[in-house]
Amino acid sequence: MVAEIYLSSQVKSLGAVKMPESVHAYWKGIDDVTTAYYMGSEGCFTLVINPGKSNAIEWEKLRKNGAGVLSKLPKSAREIRIVNVDWDAQKALAFAEGMVLADYRFDKYITKGDKLSPISLVLEGKGSDKLAELIVVCDAVKTARNWVNEPVNALNAQGLGEAFQALGQSLGFKVEVFGEAQIESLKMGGLLAVNRGSQEPPTFSVLEYKPANAKNQQPIVLVGKGVVFDTGGLSLKPTPNSMDMMKCDMGGAAVVGAVFEAIAKLQWPIWVVGLVPSTDNRPGEMATCPGDIITMYDGTTVEVLNTDAEGRLILADALTFAKKYEPQLVIDYATLTGAAARALGTYGSALMAQAPESVVKSLKRAGENTYERLAELPLWEEYYEEITGGIADLKNLGKGEGGAQSAAMFLRHFTNYPWAHIDIAGTAFSTSPSHYTPKGGTGVGVRLTLEFLKQYING
Numbered sequence: 001m002v003a004e005i006y007l008s009s010q011v012k013s014l015g016a017v018k019m020p021e022s023v024h025a026y027w028k029g030i031d032d033v034t035t036a037y038y039m040g041s042e043g044c045f046t047l048v049i050n051p052g053k054s055n056a057i058e059w060e061k062l063r064k065n066g067a068g069v070l071s072k073l074p075k076s077a078r079e080i081r082i083v084n085v086d087w088d089a090q091k092a093l094a095f096a097e098g099m100v101l102a103d104y105r106f107d108k109y110i111t112k113g114d115k116l117s118p119i120s121l122v123l124e125g126k127g128s129d130k131l132a133e134l135i136v137v138c139d140a141v142k143t144a145r146n147w148v149n150e151p152v153n154a155l156n157a158q159g160l161g162e163a164f165q166a167l168g169q170s171l172g173f174k175v176e177v178f179g180e181a182q183i184e185s186l187k188m189g190g191l192l193a194v195n196r197g198s199q200e201p202p203t204f205s206v207l208e209y210k211p212a213n214a215k216n217q218q219p220i221v222l223v224g225k226g227v228v229f230d231t232g233g234l235s236l237k238p239t240p241n242s243m244d245m246m247k248c249d250m251g252g253a254a255v256v257g258a259v260f261e262a263i264a265k266l267q268w269p270i271w272v273v274g275l276v277p278s279t280d281n282r283p284g285e286m287a288t289c290p291g292d293i294i295t296m297y298d299g300t301t302v303e304v305l306n307t308d309a310e311g312r313l314i315l316a317d318a319l320t321f322a323k324k325y326e327p328q329l330v331i332d333y334a335t336l337t338g339a340a341a342r343a344l345g346t347y348g349s350a351l352m353a354q355a356p357e358s359v360v361k362s363l364k365r366a367g368e369n370t371y372e373r374l375a376e377l378p379l380w381e382e383y384y385e386e387i388t389g390g391i392a393d394l395k396n397l398g399k400g401e402g403g404a405q406s407a408a409m410f411l412r413h414f415t416n417y418p419w420a421h422i423d424i425a426g427t428a429f430s431t432s433p434s435h436y437t438p439k440g441g442t443g444v445g446v447r448l449t450l451e452f453l454k455q456y457i458n459g
């Protein structure tokens with residue numbers, strides 16, 4: 001069955017639209033802002049009246065609206081025709097985006113019952129020329145969600161590297177995955193220290209998409225935390241609760257891989273490098289002990305006071321590796337600190353940056369437009385003082401208060417280029433479904449980054 005959805009600013013505008021007379025008559029009496037449904041022998045029709053402005057707040061309402069309409073449609077309606085009567089392109093696309101993002105189920109492990117096929121969408125009117133791109137972007141979000149939702153017994157560090165390799169092969173970008181031996185010979189001490197308690201080898205994935213028509217002379221490097229499971233290591237997380245959702249600790253890595261999927265499919269003229277250090281973090285006979293001093297990839301020594309502050313250790317080596325690209329900008333994505341989650345809840349991610357104001361502004365704007373919002377936290381030098389002054393160059397632990405910032409200052413130590421750090425600890429994983437965001441992996445960071453890169457390409 002084809003479900004038809006009309007997007008209009010007022011009922012009056014429907015006059016010129018072709019639809020069954022009975023449906024038209026049914027809706028004629030409506031004059032308020034509303035969503036109205038008509039089910040009859042003629043088919044399934046939905047009317048969405050929205051006379052509102054076209055701005056970021058309204059787009060988010062429309063995404064939720066789109067998700068709400070999808071949940072009301074009969075399950076047999078998998079083909080959907082959206083007729084944009086008189087909205088502007090962005091409003092119609094936001095509505096469609098909400099529908100497409102809501103159309104997600106992680107059901108590959110469900111063995112019983114019928115599985116719903118995905119919806120197929122047609123958009124007529126303004127915005128129709130952008131629908132294909134929108135679907136690529138939403139598919140990338142779902143790729144990120146899928147990776148996050150995979151438990152560690154299905155997706156370990158090696159599996160993540162292989163998933164990137166498969167993606168690169170099918171979409172035509174370069175992927176190299178360093179194994180344990182290579183990581184050892186590079187002396188990536190942070191990644192190796194976190195991996196010591198593990199039964200499985202670490203990986204370090206290097207993705208590169210470099211089209212001939214790239215607008216940038218120096219690459220944009222995206223770094224993602226790829227901790228496929230975080231038990232805390234010997235500084236074990238207390239159960240129940242705090243360990244329960246730690247398969248999401250590669251949410252940053254998922255963002256990086258998914259962004260590559262989209263830009264390669266869309267063939268955007270931009271040179272991007274992706275770096276993903278990956279391992280699980282477990283206790284084990286050989287596990288790093290609290291107090292151990294390790295030597296990082298760049299030679300910095302670090303006193304590991306808490307093995308649960310592992311993200312910064314593996315990211316630091318990746319940030320050092322990024323230096324060799326002389327990058328224009330490095331953005332890292334990491335489920336790094338509970339402090340970021342406590343500060344912002346699930347409503348936004350924490351941004352900490354040492355980059356030109358224009359970059360920060362553009363990231364924040366992308367955050368508003370996609371509603372994957374960013375709140376900036378300061379990189380004050382006092383946070384750096386918290387992680388120095390021990391018996392090695394750095395400590396991997398600052399004070400509990402301001403923990404997102406001291407973690408960021410640890411990372412900053414390993415940068416020498418414009419850099420933005422996005423802590424997605426509160427946003428990468430959701431414990432209950434809401435509107436177009438399912439329970440589990442959210443894919444937050446993917447739409448944000450693609451919007452940012454789009455702004456970058458367009459000027």
Ligand code: BES
Pocket residue numbers: 230232249306308309310311335336337338339341397398403425426
């Ligand atoms: N992966 C966690 C952070 C996290 C917390 C992600 C909640 C998602 C949801 C990280 O490795 C961690 O354990 N951070 C510690 C650091 C502390 C020991 C300095 C934290 O935030 O408690």
Ligand code: MN
Pocket residue numbers: 230232307308309310311
């Ligand atoms: Mn941890």
Ligand code: ZN
Pocket residue numbers: 227230249308310311335336
């Ligand atoms: Zn972690």
